[in-house]
Amino acid sequence: MSIEGEVASSRARLTKVVTGAVAAALVAWFVAPQVLDWSGPWVPSAVEVAGLLPVLLALVWGIGSAVRGRFRVLLLVPAVAIAAAVAVGVVLIAQYEAKPGDEGVLPGPVGVRVVEGAGYCGSHSCSRDLEATGDRAADVMRAHLASRGYTPKASLDDSERMCRRTGLVVTHEACAELHKATPSSVEVVWYVN
Known part of the structure; x- marks a missing residue:
């Protein structure tokens, strides 16, 4: 050669x-x-x-x-x-018109018992929900969401709202709201904006 x-x-x-x-x-x-x-x-x-x-x-x-x-x-x-x-x-x-994926909310954190609800789909929006029970359930879920990239965001009502974004050009924002927080339980509803 x-x-x-x-x-x-x-x-x-x-x-x-x-x-x-x-x-x-x-x-x-x-x-x-x-x-x-x-x-x-x-x-x-x-x-x-x-x-x-x-x-x-x-x-x-x-x-x-x-x-x-x-x-x-x-x-x-x-x-x-x-x-x-x-x-x-x-x-x-x-x-x-599909329910959101797990979006980092599930699987739930260790230390609380998580039971997923039926979710909801309405006019052009769907959400999923869960109830977490256990000692300091709201604090544990809040820390869990923070560890998955969720940060506090202005709430639309009296609930606590946390969101995370992905995307280089086309952004995808998932939000989770913590409702009905008591010392031993919290309801979490998540959806895609």
């Missing part, structure tokens, strides 16, 4: 390694926080996982292929973008 051939082969291998590393880092950044139930401004929302991640991966793959001289692969990027837009639509429709 000539020196030029070895350089081209070495460059192609390096491009594949870099492309793979960047793609793996993107997948880890977008998927791991969802699995670990993290929150914060650098945690992608479900809409971003469905729409932004595929487009970013296609761009990384396309750029890596272009560096290796395979420019036709770049034609697939618009197709991936269209498929991602369809996936975002499916996610938005699925979230529109």
Whole structure:
């Protein structure tokens, strides 16, 4: 093999390694926080996982292929973008009138007994609820929510309200309200804003 051939082969291998590393880092950044139930401004929302991640991966793959001289692969990027837009639509429709997920509220904390209620769905909004009983139940639930990224927010009524946000571009805000707090029980209602 000539020196030029070895350089081209070495460059192609390096491009594949870099492309793979960047793609793996993107997948880890977008998927791991969802699995670990993290929150914060650098945690992608479900809409971003469905729409932004595929487009970013296609761009990384396309750029890596272009560096290796395979420019036709770049034609697939618009197709991936269209498929991602369809996936975002499916996610938005699925979230529109569905009860929220666990959103970091469940599983409940150690030290209290948690019984989930039936939840509620009304006109374009749904919520879930639970009752926690045990010693200092309201304090334990408040600390549990804080450990999951919830911060105090202005209340809409006489209840205590805590919310957390995720999302880089498209934010997803979940709020939990603590109602009927007594020394040994509290009702928690959570929903997506």
